[in-house]
Amino acid sequence: MPDQTKDRIVDAAYRALVKRGYHETSMKDIAAEAGVAPGLAHYYFETKEDLLVAAIERACQPVMDAWRQAGMNLSGPLPEDADPMMVARMGFELAKEELRTYRGLFLLTFDMFGVGLHNPKIAAAVRAFIEERRAFIARITQGVIAGMPDPPAASADAIAAALWGSLHGIYLQKVMNPDFDADAAIDALSEMAIAFATRPRLTSAQVV
Template sequence: MADHTKDRIVEAAYRTLVAHGYHDTSMKDIARAAGVAPGLAHYYFETKEDLLVAAIEHACRPAIEAWDAAGISLTAPLPEDADPLAFARTGFELAKQELKAYPGVLQLTFDMFGVGLHNPKIAAAVRAFIDERRAFIARIAQGVIAGMPARPEASADSIAAALWASLHGIYLQKLMDQRFDADAAIDALSEMAIAFATGATGAPGAPGGPPKER
């Protein structure tokens, strides 16, 4: 019963925070949406910051389960027989699916980023959130680098940071403008990343591509 009540509060927090944003949502609003007394919400979660983090973790579960179903773990090392490039391609496809399936999660995530700029407690949660996901991308990048004919100057961590930032920039553009073609942007990012990894850009004037016409 206790766990059910706690889950109900977290689910209500997610719905309310997505609908109204962090700053315009109070613990009383969340308790009302959950159908519990405000004191009970405070019993499980001392502050609204705690509820925000719990709501995002709860909302991220389906996406993490989708990655697991595709054979890609957010926290485990790559399997020894893994094809890093195949993992990378799958990751870009899953990123497109996430944007369509979980826009509320991304909206709340960006809200958390904004709050974290001025709230040390949320800032710590944001850093942990970003660190985990960058480390995940870095593991794939490290596998890709190991198979490249020449090691790039950029480290796996730097590549991961650039890819994470690029993907979230695409997510933000889509959230702000539904006309924005996020699929095309993610496909372009995927194409650039794979071309970088394989050295086969095919672009005029680019390494491995035909010369520019004069």
């Protein structure tokens, strides 16, 4: 049962990495968590980095599924008939739900961000991770902009970057401090975004 074993190792890596973090988790720890011999993890994964990336991709699966189930595909176009504004609202709700449900995934992701600061291989994975989500938000934003009475100065990409950054920053505060009211922060962000998307046309005299 080769594939089953590989999965066992990836699952064990996820659990161990969430518990102790990348630098405090050894390949031996992961093997022990999986209940296999110390050397086996290296049979399936050349380096520890590869295993981290596999663990994150695996952990992202249920989130991807949740988005798809809500009618949105991170790596595909939005449904033709979708109202971008409604999609955006739903996105903020899903973001709140995500944070409640997948705390371990966020721990792992943020750990990967930290590792990526000084590890080129992980850094590439981080950039791809961010880009996928940023591009998804940009597709929604593009649709919202098209419906705005007064088109914004900022591009859809720039707005998407700001929005992804906001969510990330809010997630971080929640992970660092479980008492932090992330829902309130996301609601505030949502309120800001909606005010922006529905702002009336300004006269040039009002523009600063």
